[in-house]
Amino acid sequence: MKRALITGVAGQDGSYLSEFLLAQGYEVWGIVRRNSVPEHQISRIGSLGDLRLEYGDLLDSASLERCMRLAAPDEIYNLASQSHVRISFDIPQFTVQANATGLLNLLEVYRRVAPEARFYQASSSEMFGNTVDPDGFQRETTPMNPVSPYGCSKVFGYHAVRNYRKSYDLFAVNGILFNHESPRRGSNFVTNKVVKTAVQIRHKLADKLVLGNLDSHRDWGHSKDYVRGMHMIVNHEVPGDYVIATGHTHSIRELCEHVFSRLGMDYRDYVVQDAKFMRPSELTYLRGDSSLFRSTFGWEPEYTFEALLDEMIEHWESVLGRRDGS
Numbered sequence: 001m002k003r004a005l006i007t008g009v010a011g012q013d014g015s016y017l018s019e020f021l022l023a024q025g026y027e028v029w030g031i032v033r034r035n036s037v038p039e040h041q042i043s044r045i046g047s048l049g050d051l052r053l054e055y056g057d058l059l060d061s062a063s064l065e066r067c068m069r070l071a072a073p074d075e076i077y078n079l080a081s082q083s084h085v086r087i088s089f090d091i092p093q094f095t096v097q098a099n100a101t102g103l104l105n106l107l108e109v110y111r112r113v114a115p116e117a118r119f120y121q122a123s124s125s126e127m128f129g130n131t132v133d134p135d136g137f138q139r140e141t142t143p144m145n146p147v148s149p150y151g152c153s154k155v156f157g158y159h160a161v162r163n164y165r166k167s168y169d170l171f172a173v174n175g176i177l178f179n180h181e182s183p184r185r186g187s188n189f190v191t192n193k194v195v196k197t198a199v200q201i202r203h204k205l206a207d208k209l210v211l212g213n214l215d216s217h218r219d220w221g222h223s224k225d226y227v228r229g230m231h232m233i234v235n236h237e238v239p240g241d242y243v244i245a246t247g248h249t250h251s252i253r254e255l256c257e258h259v260f261s262r263l264g265m266d267y268r269d270y271v272v273q274d275a276k277f278m279r280p281s282e283l284t285y286l287r288g289d290s291s292l293f294r295s296t297f298g299w300e301p302e303y304t305f306e307a308l309l310d311e312m313i314e315h316w317e318s319v320l321g322r323r324d325g326s
Ligand code: GDP
Pocket: 084, 085, 086, 179, 188, 189, 190, 191, 193, 210, 211, 212, 213, 214, 216, 217, 218, 252, 277, 278, 279, 282, 283
């Protein structure tokens, strides 16, 4: 039985990856941070099976070492981070500590305690910032030019993983994932915020949706499709870094248009803008070219943009629709 250790196991990707690995027969160890609110996404997964949860923190190397020794992993997935871009402007130092220093702490424990394991780093399309290749895509070779503390911290992580791979001959890899969503996405990310609030409006539980920039574009996929990709990269014969993306892009306005019209409404009647949701600098356009990843692994996403949003709408309908009895 293979053994995996996942940081950030309580988040969206951690919970889907745990389910995926448990279904493959893995013994899965997850690191959770102590939090005043004990509820998290991991409680949503159907069967806990062989999932073992341990308290730990990327900023507490002793806890990482304890978890690494307990889990004795074949595969390590570093999914923990302060992952909200706008909030990274409010708490830049914590963001860098968790995403950059925290990763370095984990790499050091990995190198000393479990160097035979394979290591996956959750790198991000935010690393590209506002660089787009002349054909309108970002890919592995696109220069990185981050525009947020979050993006800067992820660029450090990306290079640290490559540096450790080369310096210490470790199987350490990056997945450069474009935005990926699901009903388990935090509801302060734009997809889930739009869907949740639109469903609330439909059931008269809210009367408007307050957003920031409506003109930025994102390449949105489904987290479930992307965690399969993480596992593929980790299980390849040779270590490498790959972009995972759908190759399609939509503006926030188009997202609103689609979600509200699925619910029989016109978004223009409900969406208002507030500067508090704008960012000091914005990444305006993301569209990923994942041909290297697709041709190497034969991966194709199962979810379209529409199917992703339909699943999220269904989720919020089942949670909120019940409340007004409709
Ligand atoms: P990100 O791409 O990782 O920053 O993911 P988000 O879902 O947080 O944001 C995606 C895009 O939606 C960004 O361009 C935001 O500026 C834009 N956006 C517009 N209004 C909002 C809002 O109210 N909340 C969030 N989170 N993003 C918003």
